[in-house]
Amino acid sequence: MTSNIVIDARDVTLRFGSGTAAVDVLRGVSLKVEQDERLAILGPSGSGKSSLMAVLSGLERATSGKVLIAGADFSALDEDGLARARRGRIGIVLQAFHLIPTMTAVENVAIPLELAGISDPETKARAELERVGLGHRIDHYPTELSGGEQQRVGLARAIAARPALIFADEPTGNLDEATGNSVVELLFDRLTETGATLILITHDAALAARCDRIIEMKDGHIIRDQRHFAELAVAE
Numbered sequence: 434m435t436s437n438i439v440i441d442a443r444d445v446t447l448r449f450g451s452g453t454a455a456v457d458v459l460r461g462v463s464l465k466v467e468q469d470e471r472l473a474i475l476g477p478s479g480s481g482k483s484s485l486m487a488v489l490s491g492l493e494r495a496t497s498g499k500v501l502i503a504g505a506d507f508s509a510l511d512e513d514g515l516a517r518a519r520r521g522r523i524g525i526v527l528q529a530f531h532l533i534p535t536m537t538a539v540e541n542v543a544i545p546l547e548l549a550g551i552s553d554p555e556t557k558a559r560a561e562l563e564r565v566g567l568g569h570r571i572d573h574y575p576t577e578l579s580g581g582e583q584q585r586v587g588l589a590r591a592i593a594a595r596p597a598l599i600f601a602d603e604p605t606g607n608l609d610e611a612t613g614n615s616v617v618e619l620l621f622d623r624l625t626e627t628g629a630t631l632i633l634i635t636h637d638a639a640l641a642a643r644c645d646r647i648i649e650m651k652d653g654h655i656i657r658d659q660r661h662f663a664e665l666a667v668a669e
């Protein structure tokens with residue numbers, strides 16, 4: 434019954450600094466997400482969206498609370514343990530792409546495969562780049578690619594190791610509308626094919642509306658949790 438829950442966060446807090454300089458960024462967040470779900474996180478700037486993503490993706494350790502991610506207890510791991518637990522479980526797509534500039538597209542995509550100990554990383558990276566329509570740009574460096582192409586590499590890199598979870602923080606924020614839409618189409622296609630769960634941070638309500646579920650954050654809390662299917666069921 435609980436096996437299809439890929440995120441189970443219970444009463445999570447995140448505090449930066451201490452004493453009078455302490456900032457409480459997450460103030461008791463609980464969230465369950467099922468495999469295959471596409472969840473959008475909305476909320477004003479500074480409400481804690483990126484911080485929640487950082488805790489759920491193992492980039493930050495929660496100050497308190499429980500964080501169970503795809504079968505691993507992230508709240509019980511130290512930094513090295515978190516780094517290991519992320520590999521192969523979690524893919525991350527960021528607004529500013531964050532490709533390694535001295536590596537070609539295929540090398541950028543192969544890195545997480547190598548780190549996850551997956552065999553034949555370069556062949557798999559090439560295949561992944563072909564799936565995102567970049568078969569002809571495999572040996573190009575990031576500076577030789579357009580923003581949309583760089584984000585496709587970012588997407589290929591995030592999904593190549595077949596992680597259970599993809600986190601995307603404003604993945605279209607640096608792209609024009611048409612390019613952003615094509616990247617989103619690709620992202621959703623790849624999710625459908627691989628069965629990965631999506632956690633998407635966005636300010637774009639239209640993009641959020643394409644997800645199954647939208648949570649809204651304010652001041653370090655989840656203040657709304659809406660499922661589209663539940664609404665549709667009521668309408669029927």
Ligand SMILES: Nc1ncnc2c1ncn2[C@@H]1O[C@H](COP(=O)(O)OP(=O)(O)OP(=O)(O)O)[C@@H](O)[C@H]1O
Pocket residue numbers: 449450456458476477478479480481482483484485
């Ligand atoms: N390392 C840090 N030290 C202290 N405060 C931090 C740190 N990182 C984030 N914060 C604070 O935590 C709060 C939440 O930040 P967070 O980036 O999670 O918000 P956000 O909702 O993602 O905002 P945005 O939409 O602007 O990206 C902000 O007030 C921010 O200043």
